[in-house]
Amino acid sequence: MTDAAATSSRAPVLPRRNPLGILLRGALIGIVETVPGVSGGTVALVTGIYDDLIGAGHHAAAAARVLLTGPDRLAGARKELVAVPWRLVIPLLIGMVAAVLTVAGPIGRLVETHPQTMRALFFGLVAGSVLVPVRLSGGAWRRAELLRFGAGALGGLLLSSLPVTALEPSPWIVAPAAAIAVCALVLPGVSGSFLLLSFGLYQPTLQAVDERDLGYIAWFGLWALVGLVVMVRLMRHLLVRHHRGTMVVLAGVMIGALRSLWPWQDASGGLQGPGAQWLSLLAVAVIGVLAVQLLVLLEARRAPDQAAADGTDDAHR
Template identity: 45%
Template sequence: MAKPSGHHVFNAFRGALIGTAEAVPGVSGGTVALITGVYEKLIGGAGHVTSALRLAVSDLPRGRGGARAKAELRNVDWSVLVPLLVGMAAALVLAAKLIAPVVEEHPQFAYATFFGLVLASLWVPYSGSGQRWTAGNYVLCLVFAVGAFTLTGLPPGNMPTNPVVVALSGSIAICALVLPGISGSFLLLTMGLYEPTIDAVNERDFGYVGAFALGCVVGLALFVKLLKWLLENYHHMTLVVMTGLMAGSLRALWPWQDDDRNLLSPSGSVGLTFGLVALGAAVVIAVLVWEHRAQGKPPEPPTTPKRGRHARVPSGSRQD
């Protein structure tokens, strides 16, 4: 039975939220994908697509007609993936023109809103596997949180914009797109390539955009397979690491910091700023409550064993 058109519109809206997040330094599209409940579907679909491309190339000299690649593509949930990608692409172009300038003009208020959004969204990977966290899990989470905190404190660089560097930056940024907690646009800002990339998109610089896109394809092909394998085989531990990355990356969204990313104490419109933090958190909470109600079940506590929104069910088995 075909899914209603509203289903596709909602998935396009989810993609638009992800694309918008990628245009804001410090906000990870992967984080938004987690919040909207499509993260593992997105990673799984991307993994099947990259496998299909690899199989098509390897089968070409053998004259097999890409039969294995077609079989791999049949595993993709296109009803979810296509609207997501369309929404992401459209929102990214619009956000580059509309949202990025707002962030540059009012960084304190913009970062405050996103700080609250990411802070509240920590609940998603924390409770995602449904398993009880051990002391070792908390230590591992802390290690990655410290790593992300250190990475997001690096001052902006100034790298050249030759095609090789641009392609390399694209491969790094796309890894951040699919990894919650680390922002692709923030890494571009660290390399000094955020503004050149935004300008290239706005000015339709196809040479720059082409090199960047090539790097994205290569990076996605290499990284998404690894991430897909980790989610399938070490689901709980992968979500523990994601929680740490998201927690540490909050440093990049602290509303009070200077151009060199030094953290400052609160000042100027403190009440409004913390109000926006609360607003961002409230949006995430509302989305999570709506999602659980739409699924017809109440939110489950993180201490519930072997249950969770992202928990995998082995093939051939069912949960009672």
Template identity: 40%
Template sequence: MRLIQARLLDTVRGGAIGVAEIIPGVSGGTVALLVGIYETLISSAAVIVRAFFSVFQPSSRPENWLALRQLPWWRLLVIAAGMLVAIVAAAAFIEPLIERFPELTRAFFAGLIVASLAVPIRMVGRPFGFSRLTVVLTVGAAVFLVLGLAPLNQVDPQPWVVVASAALAVCALVLPGVSGSFLLLSLGLYQPTLAAVNDRDFGYLGLFIAGAIAGLASFVVVLQWLLRRARALTLTVMTGLLLGSLRALWPWQTDERVLLAPATEQLLPALLWAGLGVAIVVGLMALQRLPASASQPTV
């Protein structure tokens, strides 16, 4: 019974990450942090990447293949299945919701991110002194400025553009505070990618998956190294990324990302939806304390 409960929880965790990957401004890495599987995913991905490249390094092959066999494969497959189902479902339902109620949905997502700031801060495990606060504000300001850039528009993107954009966007899966969907939106690939999911355009999706795998293989080992060697600083930078990402989720803005003053009649509903977002994150933090279906792999 406990194993079934754990599998169901992991399916929900994977589904939450999948939904986040569809929503511009919300990071799948952030949700992975919230539901307590971030380091499991990072360490597992690093093992897979090293095992793949050990094909070209025979001396390290036995050690890496042993680590590969020791991964919690059932747990990873359940999480991946939850993500896949959620991505397909969210692509069909969330986009119309964003188009119909843009201010309220952005307010809700902003509430999620505001409460999420507590996650990397808590993981640092030390008081935030002046130096860490400076890093947070500097990174946050840089992200704020970047997210203010007007989005591109690509109706029929070239294959290399799809591959390169996917490689960049997949960083959001392993880097909390960075939204893969928002990066695609900035690059003009959000609508084409969403349409490809809904239309089952497997040619486009194949290119996208290839780019995502290449980007993941290039980035995940570096990030894990940073978490090992400079954990506190890396998590501090993640906090800044989360803070700056709120720029994309200000409820009142134009399609060119020009910030507007709050609409009086929408202020109270927006605050209520933001509060709901905060409450959901608090619930996810409680979920994080529940037992996992398998111990995290040692890498």
């Protein structure tokens, strides 16, 4: 076996992370995925695992493709599966599933009973997260980057302004809705829950999870997986070939999508001016911004410490 072949068949070397920390990241992603207007991809971006997750999804999808189409189905699939960072993926999935199964119902009820406060909190969380793709883009934007940012903001605004419809949750309606909504796991700023809300499938989906409707959950999960594979392949290509431009566009999408989290809205989702409780809601939003910045600070401090530890380990080998 050549050195190149040996390297490609080994699992990628990722920063060592505490499994409990990964579990908590997964729980956060699972929680925000139940809230209209918030994207699990935003959490992954803020907590420093976004690129790793895209890479993991790419190798998992490649394994499934090789297993189905060949050549060398078993050997090819095994090679791709070895490249998946399972020590990241497994605890992350456990945290996500546990959070969705335990808090999907309560979070949905909380959003219903305290809509303004919850929107204000998540408005602050997402607004504070925008600085992450801006920093990852490298800064010093030129005219081309400003145009990309504007296009992303417009796209996010349009997606978050979709009118609410009331579709019957039949299998052939659930299938495309699940495939589209799962994009939020991959695309920061776009909320899968908000898209489900726009399709009129938000409450039926939360109810199915809360009541353990396995038929609905399995069908939804199947088509969500299809949508996830497509989006992962697209984002992998963009991050590898156009990383700076992709981060600029994502920052714009996150800004535009804040429209869906504006605290003051009427029953149909139309925007309204600030009400009497604007000061308390502003404080809630500021708490959200500070919480995200604290996470970013902790992640930034952890990265150099981890690099130093890895360098010490390499020196001892």
